[in-house]
Amino acid sequence: MIAGTGTRPRVLIIGSGFGGLFAARALKRVDVDVKLIARTTHHLFQPLLYQVATGIVSQGEIAPSTREVLARQRNVEVLLGDVTEIDLASRTVTAETFGQVHTHGYDQLIVAAGADQSWFGRDEFALHAPGLKSIDDALELRGRIFGAFELAERAGAESRPADVERFTTFVVVGAGPTGVEMAGQLAELSGRTLRHEFRHIDPASARIVLLDAAPHLLGSFDAKLQRKTHAALHKLGVEVRLGAKVVEVDETGLDVEDPSGRTRIDAATKVWAAGVAASPLAEQLAGQVGVEVDHSGRIPVLPDLTLPGHPEVHVVGDMISLDSLPGVAQVAIQGARHSVAEIRRSLGGEETGRAFRYKDKGSMATISRFRAVAEVGSVKITGFLAWLMWLAVHLVYIIGFKSRITTLLHWFVSFIGRGRSERAVTEQQTFARVERQRQEA
Amino acid sequence: MIAGTGTRPRVLIIGSGFGGLFAARALKRVDVDVKLIARTTHHLFQPLLYQVATGIVSQGEIAPSTREVLARQRNVEVLLGDVTEIDLASRTVTAETFGQVHTHGYDQLIVAAGADQSWFGRDEFALHAPGLKSIDDALELRGRIFGAFELAERAGAESRPADVERFTTFVVVGAGPTGVEMAGQLAELSGRTLRHEFRHIDPASARIVLLDAAPHLLGSFDAKLQRKTHAALHKLGVEVRLGAKVVEVDETGLDVEDPSGRTRIDAATKVWAAGVAASPLAEQLAGQVGVEVDHSGRIPVLPDLTLPGHPEVHVVGDMISLDSLPGVAQVAIQGARHSVAEIRRSLGGEETGRAFRYKDKGSMATISRFRAVAEVGSVKITGFLAWLMWLAVHLVYIIGFKSRITTLLHWFVSFIGRGRSERAVTEQQTFARVERQRQEA
Numbered sequence A, B: 001m002i003a004g005t006g007t008r009p010r011v012l013i014i015g016s017g018f019g020g021l022f023a024a025r026a027l028k029r030v031d032v033d034v035k036l037i038a039r040t041t042h043h044l045f046q047p048l049l050y051q052v053a054t055g056i057v058s059q060g061e062i063a064p065s066t067r068e069v070l071a072r073q074r075n076v077e078v079l080l081g082d083v084t085e086i087d088l089a090s091r092t093v094t095a096e097t098f099g100q101v102h103t104h105g106y107d108q109l110i111v112a113a114g115a116d117q118s119w120f121g122r123d124e125f126a127l128h129a130p131g132l133k134s135i136d137d138a139l140e141l142r143g144r145i146f147g148a149f150e151l152a153e154r155a156g157a158e159s160r161p162a163d164v165e166r167f168t169t170f171v172v173v174g175a176g177p178t179g180v181e182m183a184g185q186l187a188e189l190s191g192r193t194l195r196h197e198f199r200h201i202d203p204a205s206a207r208i209v210l211l212d213a214a215p216h217l218l219g220s221f222d223a224k225l226q227r228k229t230h231a232a233l234h235k236l237g238v239e240v241r242l243g244a245k246v247v248e249v250d251e252t253g254l255d256v257e258d259p260s261g262r263t264r265i266d267a268a269t270k271v272w273a274a275g276v277a278a279s280p281l282a283e284q285l286a287g288q289v290g291v292e293v294d295h296s297g298r299i300p301v302l303p304d305l306t307l308p309g310h311p312e313v314h315v316v317g318d319m320i321s322l323d324s325l326p327g328v329a330q331v332a333i334q335g336a337r338h339s340v341a342e343i344r345r346s347l348g349g350e351e352t353g354r355a356f357r358y359k360d361k362g363s364m365a366t367i368s369r370f371r372a373v374a375e376v377g378s379v380k381i382t383g384f385l386a387w388l389m390w391l392a393v394h395l396v397y398i399i400g401f402k403s404r405i406t407t408l409l410h411w412f413v414s415f416i417g418r419g420r421s422e423r424a425v426t427e428q429q430t431f432a433r434v435e436r437q438r439q440e441a
Helices: A018-026 A046-053 A134-159 A162-169 A177-193 A221-233 A280-289 A331-349 A383-402 A403-414 A427-440 B018-026 B044-055 B066-070 B135-157 B163-167 B177-192 B223-234 B280-289 B329-347 B383-404 B405-414 B427-440
Strands: A012-013 A031-037 A076-080 A080-085 A092-097 A101-104 A108-111 A115-118 A167-175 A209-214 A236-240 A244-252 A253-258 A262-264 A269-272 A277-278 A310-314 A363-368 A370-378 A379-382 B008-016 B033-038 B076-080 B083-089 B092-097 B102-105 B110-112 B115-118 B169-173 B207-212 B238-242 B247-252 B253-258 B263-268 B269-272 B277-278 B310-315 B363-368 B371-375 B377-383
Touching: A012 A018, A012 A101, A012 B076, A012 B177, A018 A031, A018 A108, A018 A331, A018 A379, A018 A383, A046 A134, A046 A403, A076 A092, A076 B135, A080 A280, A092 B135, A101 A221, A101 B135, A108 A277, A115 B008, A134 A162, A134 A177, A134 A269, A134 B076, A134 B092, A162 A167, A162 A262, A167 A177, A167 A253, A167 B247, A167 B280, A177 A209, A177 A221, A221 A236, A221 A363, A221 A379, A253 B253, A277 A280, A280 A310, A280 B238, A310 A331, A310 A370, A363 A383, A379 A383, A403 B405, B008 B018, B008 B102, B018 B033, B018 B066, B018 B110, B044 B177, B066 B076, B076 B092, B083 B280, B115 B310, B135 B163, B135 B177, B135 B269, B135 B377, B163 B263, B169 B177, B169 B238, B169 B263, B177 B223, B177 B363, B223 B238, B223 B363, B223 B371, B223 B377, B238 B427, B277 B280, B280 B310, B310 B329, B363 B383, B371 B383, B377 B383, B383 B405
Parallel strands: A012 A031, A012 A108, A031 A076, A108 A310, A167 A209, A167 A269, A209 A236, B008 B033, B008 B110, B033 B076, B110 B310, B169 B207, B169 B269, B207 B238
Antiparallel strands: A080 A092, A092 A101, A115 A277, A244 A253, A253 A262, A363 A370, A370 A379, B083 B092, B092 B102, B115 B277, B247 B253, B253 B263, B363 B371, B371 B377
């Protein structure tokens, strides 16, 4: 069955991330029928997943319902579905929802299916070092992080010091913004939040290691900010190891290779914040237009973000390989707006094919509460001022989505507060994993 | 290994519910070593689980960390562990944590392991009609409720009206406070929250059925409040069916028997809020002291809440069968305080064995936002005033636990706001269940 045969041009959007959602919103006053198909019922504020993992915010606070965000935009229909096939020749997209297959035609297609975590070909690492790309990931990590302290306390009560050390060692692989933020939060959590909570261990003596194969942390940032961040992490007690490549990961730790040789780190909890792999849809599209994806599975696109021979197919965000653009929200948002502008020109009979120009609005990373680094153009900011900027930018975004004073208040309280009120872990997380490991052993 | 061999009397508490947590707090200034062993790392505000299921609050908001609540009470040690055995003769408790077994001696024992959902011997109903006793339950139901509307929208788009009806029919079994609150929230959710969000269905035409085998809803309440509640639910569009016994539950619906015969209700989403079964520890204890548990698995205790021949073993809350006490938080809290008073008397060499006197502080149930029913002694209150009482009682409790202004603000915002900001569902919830059902089929 082919759904969606109205008389207005049909714009199909795949994905509810920054690219997909901003594309839908940009189409608000355009006389088209929009369908947005996504695997989840929420938009996900991915840059804040580390806050869900460390108990600062709830999953709902960073994952507004896509339907709710788009409820009053009458030209949009939201569909829950996992897109399995895009057929450029017949201009159809096939998706699966709860096991049911459905197909949708389009006149214009915006593909914004994003990227998943990549373990660089070592997918077996994923079990022991989960990534941080979905709510499931974040809640899984929350269970592991708080569970590790429980295990350490047990080991402390039974005088097993080696186990205490292993359970209170946390390794974050990848020192980009996510890795830096995660390491900083783990340091705050162990050094401050949990201070009085245990009787047989001292959470403050937890070891937090931040690893990266590259010679610098925050690779895309200015050298001065890299140094400031390094110093701030050091002060928080985070052990930063650069030029260190992870060669093995297992249940009890990981092996690292650096110029001085191969070393072992015993650590129960590992977080993978290292690589990304574009949605498999990128490769599917590449095959149909005769191009090759890059090493991250991203598809090369024309300067106007369309595919060769298919001016009706726009690809935006983390899926594309173009001018070494970074995998950040702004690239997806601006790409989405560019594609919608192209669609409007096409509908209006104007000339299309304008090249996408990315405007770098700057980058920032929080190190701890009240402390961040930011660069906007040639201006570098650190410390409290950078953190205020970070806060402002995030609050403005959430207002954009929800326009609810209650949500804003919730966020404000979560960010300003010292609390970690979102520590609750499901039994599934607490016991099922242990059971699985026992069965595997 | 027997842990805990200090010189001070050892008080062991099993459970972190209202009974266990209030017992630990009541022991604050008592010169004893307290161990609290619980299956989860959080205390759970069970009466608000329906709010987690319907997207009003996050799990963290109703599940403060037990360690955090008790962090500064230095005479308490919190242990994560599933108690598998209580040996009254040797005065030891055996528990399992992440597969490791550990044993603890005690001088005084407070057993407050609570109750689970009961399907009255038809455990196979649980898969299709989950209960509402844990965070896992609430998140599972959240996934089912919001997922049902997604399925209905899909069915609507494909013109399958019978499926739309089945997916938008919600049956709540059990018309006690939890069932009434759940039904009321489902009515608000479908009638108001989701109003503009779908394109192929009208959520407001969802059918919400509240069933109970008893002839009245809110059985323990005054007849006038029962009538008021019935009327309020009717106004919200909830179909209340009393004297209706559920005889079969499956994937697509359930069978109900009432005086007029057996009828079928097609409903994708079923919520079980009907029966409770005490923790299996009750039966274990009963076997050791030669008494019989009642039909809900509850153990009869002496008037002072101890076990016959074991004045050092106190049982409180939902596990006990005594004077037809209801299974509410106040019975557990007052029982815990009574038991601690007995322990203090015992330590001080005073006479023990005073009978527990339950002081009924009243009961209340919310029907919808700004609307509740409450009775305090002979005073019956309904509507907004009752809702304000409900709000005040709950806010006071949470302050007691967290004493954090941020948490209070969070709650206040959640309760006052119209939003359902906690709708996010994990992929595990969205897809894994479907996959499991597919494999079973």
